[in-house]
Amino acid sequence: MNIAKLARPEIQTLHAYEAAEQVEDTVRLNANESPIVSAVDHFRRPLNRYPEIRPQKLQRALAARFGCVPKKLLVTRGSSEAIDLLVRTFCRAGRDSVLTTSPSFSMYRHYAEVQGARFVEVATLAEQDFAIDVDAVIGACEKTTRLIFICSPNNPTGTTLPRDQLEKLLQQRGDRSAVVVDEAYVEFGDVPSVIELLDKYPNLLVLRTLSKALGFAGARCGAVVGPEAVIRMLSAVQAPYALATPVVECVEDALQDEQLTLAEGAVARIIEERNRLMREISAFDFVKKIWPSDANFFLIEVDDADKVLSRCKEHRVLLRHFGGNLEDCIRITVGSADDNNQLLRALGTLKGQKP
C-alpha cells in the first residue's frame, strides 16, 4: 500500500528546491547572505545566515519525543501549515475532496477552499457526546476522497475517537484515502498517541503541535508524521528555510528534559483545573449541559449564549462561540487558576446557582 500515489501527479514528480550548500567551517559565498552580523545578538546563531533548509536536529528531537524515526517526520510552522501542505499535495483543484466530521476544527475547510478542493462534512452524533460515526464517514467517502481529517481529541467538542473505530476506518479506506489524525490536544487525554499505529497502517498520518501542551503557540512549530514517501513530498511543497533560526533555537530549548518536566506539570495542573471548572460551572442554573473533554477546553450549553458571552466580556473574559448547530454552546479554554476564578466570578453575576 502506498498512499503517495494518491498525491497530485505534478507533486509526485516535483523536485525539492535545491538550497545553497551549508558546510561547517567554510566561507559561505554561495547564498547571497550578508557578512554583517546584527548588533541585536541574543541568539545562539547569527541571523545574517539562512537557517538550515530543514532543521535536522529539531527533526530528530521531535521524532524522539513523538516516537517515530526522523525520516517519517516533517517539522512545520504549527500543525496549521501541515494541514495546508497536505491539502495542496493531495488535492487537485476542482476534482479531489477533503472529508472531515462536524463540528470540528475550521482550518480543514479553510485550506480545502484555498486549494479549490471539495469539502465534505459528516455530522457527529450530538446525542452521544459528539462521537464520530465511523460507518457514516466510510459511507460518505467517494472515489475522489483523498484526505480524511479526524480531529482527536476533537476541537471544539473534546471527544476522542476510540482506537478500534480508527482502525476500522484505516482498514476500510486502505490505499484509497490518507487518514490524517490531528492530535493537537492528545496530551490532555488519557489515551496514547496513534503514532504507534504508523507501522501497521501505511495510510495513516498524524499531526502534532507544540502550541498546546508545550505552551509554545508563539513559536509556530508542529509536525506531520507519516510514511517516508509522503513526508518527502510534503517537504518538497513546503517553503525552503520554513523554520526561522530563533524559532529552531527556542524549540530546541523547549525540548530539554527540564522544560519537558515543567510542561508535564503544567498539563497536570490544566487537567485539574478543567475538572474543577467543570464541577463549579455545573452549579449554575443557566448551564444546561457540559460535555466531557479530553482537551484543554470543554463545551457547555447554556440558556442564552449571547448573554453569557457579553457578560463575560464585560468582566474581561473572552470565550468562544461557534453558532450553526452549536447555537447555544460555548467553548471554554482552561486557563490558570486566577483566569478561571475570574471567569467564575463573571458567571456568578448572571443568575443563581442550582438548588
Ligand SMILES: Cc1ncc(COP(=O)(O)O)c(C=O)c1O
Ligand atoms: C485541532 C487543531 N489542530 C491544529 C491546530 C493548529 O495549531 P498550530 O498551528 O498552532 O499547531 C489547532 C489550533 O487551535 C487545533 O485546534
